[in-house]
Amino acid sequence: MIEIQENLILIVDDKSYNIELLFHVMQLNGHRVLVANSGESALQKLQIVCPDLILLDIMMPGMDGFETCRRLKADDKNKDIPVIFMTALTNTEDKIKAFKLGAVDYITKPFQKEEVVARVNVQLQLRNLNRQLQQSQFQLMQTEKISSLGQLVAGVAHEVNNPVSFIAGNLEYTNNYLEDLISLLNLYQKHLSHPPEEITQKIAEIDLDFLLEDLPKMIASMNLGIERISDIMRSLRSFSRKDATQKKTADIHQGIDTTLMILSHRLKANKSRPQIEVVKEYGNLPEFECYSGQLNQVFMNLLSNAIDVFDEKVEIGKQNTPQIRISTGLIDDNTVEIIIADNGYGMSEEVRKKLFNAFFTTKPEGKGTGLGLSISYQIITETHGGSLECSSSPGKGTQFVIHIPI
Ligand SMILES: Nc1ncnc2c1ncn2[C@@H]1O[C@H](COP(=O)(O)OP(=O)(O)OP(=O)(O)O)[C@@H](O)[C@H]1O
Ligand SMILES: [Mg+2]
Known part of the structure; x- marks a missing residue:
């Protein structure tokens, strides 16, 4: 059971005795009350306040209740405020018209205090329930968004991890092999100070000096790149809750x-x-x-x-x-x-x-x-x-x- 907390009720009626009566009934039931004696004045008040419920008279000079309702429902800010029509008419057509305009209920005059209180409270409970529902739906969506994000990131990080670690592992061997080959080459150069023409030509063609200078740099920059990828992967994994170990x-x-x-x-x-x-x-x-x-x-x-x-x-x-x-x-x-x-x-x-x-x-x-x-x-x-x-x-x-x- 949801408690009815202090709610703000807007009463719109042109007759002061109706307003007085409703005012007292609502206050006795722990609600705050705001009154307007015409549709125009109600719409003006709605620019600055946002009541939890509106009690709206149908027959008023100037703008009647139907028109007031139509206008306030057209405003995004107010369209969700429940409206209960008050009418002396027992005319079914009017009631249908009221519901079509978005009313949630109606009460007939002369008022039965208990009935007014009961109907108002039911609508307030519904409104509170609705709000709670929206709130939990929002939280659910938020959680869902964040957890699917985490899963996505964890999945990608996991997939990328294998190829990265095998590039990193092989790069180390590649480097060792290259160093071996280079030292072997150096040995050849030392002992074959006059290589045959074909070899001299090849050396010129591939620009051996430059190659030997550049190769270790390339390996070093690949190492750097791989380290950076591993870092990124590590931080990506720490995003995802799966990876969260202990504080x-x-x-x-x-x-x-x-x-x-x-x-x-x-x-x-x-x-x-x-x-x-x-x-x-x-x-x-x-x-x-x-x-x-x-x-x-x-x-x-x-x-x-x-x-x-x-x-x-x-x-x-x-x-x-x-x-x-x-x-x-x-x-x-x-x-x-x-x-x-x-x-x-x-x-x-x-x-x-x-x-x-x-x-x-x-x-x-x-x-x-x-x-x-x-x-x-x-x-x-x-x-x-x-x-x-x-x-x-x-x-x-x-x-x-x-x-x-x-
Ligand atoms: N210090 C800041 N000053 C001004 N605008 C900022 C600042 N920090 C964030 N923003 C704004 O917030 C937006 C979102 O930031 P967020 O870090 O979530 O994404 P991003 O930086 O655009 O992309 P990435 O996912 O690569 O970080 C940014 O695009 C930027 O418009
Ligand atoms: Mg950013």
């Missing part, structure tokens, strides 16, 4: 510093902007239990988004030195606060509202997946029971605030 104590400053190191090449000056200055304001933090790999992922996302802004919207960098500020601290005995702020272009309120939605991105195709923040949000709120909030003023900058209970 461990960790020093998050170390995590932030590592992340900055990985991003260091992106902080450097480039053609369109000066170097990005990083200001660290690290407070005294105890080591605490967390999934540090996942938190690093959050830092990575927030920091690379900030760098992206400086790279995309360069005009702002003309006056300001691009700057990222990272501050940490305890806000009380058991809450860690981490703030990552930039003085970049900021974002509109519209963008801010959709920020944490999966696949929401303002970046060109191929550049952003729109997953960075939705995954970060999941890691902070779901995995760590904390909160992640963003505030931004367009033209001035953006600030992300993380709270984690410890």
Whole structure:
């Protein structure tokens, strides 16, 4: 059984004795009441308030109840408010008309107090139930979205892991074999200082000196590439819950510093902007239990988004030195606060509202997946029971605030 809490009821009637009576009945039953003595006045009030239920008289001078109902149902903001018509008419046609206009019930005059209360309460209960249903449906969808995201990422990471590890493994042998071959070649050169014409020609043709110089570099860069892929795969796996092992104590400053190191090449000056200055304001933090790999992922996302802004919207960098500020601290005995702020272009309120939605991105195709923040949000709120909030003023900058209970 759902309790009827204090609800706001709008009574619309042109007769003051009706209003008075209903006012008292509703107040006695613990509801707040708002009155309007005409359809016009009701519509005006609905611009500023959002009642939980409307009691609407049909016969009124000026705009009648039917027209009032039609207009309020045409407004997205008000269309879901239940309307109960009040009528002296026992005319079936009018009742049908009322239902067609979206009324949920009607009561006839003269009023029976108990009946009015009962009908109003039934509609309020229905409305509350409906709201709860919508809320749980939303939560279900949200969970579904996040878990299928995790599964997708885990699946991809798993598939890519095998080929990557066998390239990485073979690359090491390839390198050893090459070193052997090169030293053998060196031996030949040492002992055959005057090779036959065919060999001299081949050496010139393949530019042996260059080849010998370049080959180790190529192997080294392949190694680097593979390491990077493995890193990415590792962090992808840490996104997905399947991989979540156990919380461990960790020093998050170390995590932030590592992340900055990985991003260091992106902080450097480039053609369109000066170097990005990083200001660290690290407070005294105890080591605490967390999934540090996942938190690093959050830092990575927030920091690379900030760098992206400086790279995309360069005009702002003309006056300001691009700057990222990272501050940490305890806000009380058991809450860690981490703030990552930039003085970049900021974002509109519209963008801010959709920020944490999966696949929401303002970046060109191929550049952003729109997953960075939705995954970060999941890691902070779901995995760590904390909160992640963003505030931004367009033209001035953006600030992300993380709270984690410890
Ligand atoms: N610091 C910031 N300043 C301004 N806008 C931002 C900032 N951080 C995020 N945004 C906006 O939020 C959007 C979503 O960010 P999110 O990290 O989720 O996805 P993305 O960066 O577009 O793609 P990716 O999945 O590659 O991270 C961005 O496209 C950008 O418009
Ligand atoms: Mg991003």
